Amino acid sequence: MDFLRPLTWDEALALKAGRPDATPIQGGTDVMVEINLDKGRPAALLDLNPVTELTAWSQEGPVLRIGAGVTYARLIDELGSLLPGLAQASRTVGSPQIRNRGTVAGNLGAASPAGDSHPPLLATGAIVEAESVRGTRMIPITEFYAGVKRHTLEPDELIRAVRVPVATGPQYFSKIGTRNAMVIAVCSFAIALHPEERRVGTGIGSAAPTPRRAPVAEDFLASELDWEGHRPLDPETALRFGEMVAAAASPIDDVRGRADYRVHSLAVMARRTLGWAWNEYTGRRQA
């Protein structure tokens, strides 16, 4: 095995171009588990820790560009109010030690259907900024996932940053697990209200081969909500929204949960997160 240590982003791209078989390592919280448990040995490790360009974030108009090296702990501390959905999801990842090392870019690289950052990234319409020596590609999040633990990065590409629109409305994340800490989601759900466009965003985790949106449920809810914020949420609307979210999933039975349980809990999480979001929305309108 080789250990490649680029000191700059340009060097990292050049090394990856020369060694497309090298596995990038950022926080190592996925990569090192695989190596320690001998689930396959990378031909080379490409350590991105020394690349300081990756540890910065910046606001570019309505969008936050989060460098691939920004840890969950920093995202929660520094961006919690601008990206409430992603921050809520980040708070549920692993333990403090894991959040001190793990990154959203690593979550994307692993592309596990259960990864906690995916539902809020889908609900907010994030963009993955991928780069290689050939240039930069802006990959809409819906086009990033290719299958269980597979993504659409080219072998010479690295994730430079994730671009997430700053929240303009309420965002909530919910996750089912066996305890309150250190759990891989049985299933998860994120909602984002985009009042300026009168649009609803959703993201479903761990209930299909890839994280996915629930477009039918989004359109239904967008047309039913009283965007002026005068009317309380119709319980019937919330119930139907939950059913439509559940209908968008295609889960399997596995060690963490049965498919029918996942479908049921998705409907419940969708209804509940909508309730929280609507309370916040009408509260804001009246304030």
Added chain:
Amino acid sequence: MRVNVSVNGEPMAADDVWEGESLLYVLRERLGLPGAKNACEQGECGSCTVYLDGTPVCACLVAAGQVEGRDVVTVEGLAPAGELDEVQRAFVEAGAVQCGFCTPGLIVQAHSLIESSPGVPDDAEIREALAGNLCRCTGYEKILDAVRLAAARKNGPAS
């Protein structure tokens, strides 16, 4: 490969390091520092917790090459040789140590919590901070006592 790293304030070098090796292995097997414990090697138990550039991390999940030129502090480095840090002392006094396997990781993690808290953290904060450290012996109550005791001594009484 060779890895140069500062451990507990001392520059050290480890030779013949395998590229896929963890920081935990380097500390224990190459640098003679067995304080950080190896239990799960998958980030689940926290017994390998050490400071990396001042931040507590699972040493089993850091690749050895990633610490080149960086600062690591292990449980051995919290107090001068032959002395105990307040957190270590509190663990002994509160009876928070049984088999002791989880203790070094818990002490580093608790140390970090107390250093970053203005006063004595409340129970919810302590539980959240220690959520990634498993103990199979104590039932955690004495560990919580130890953290409160050490925090009170270091940061003054609860406000």
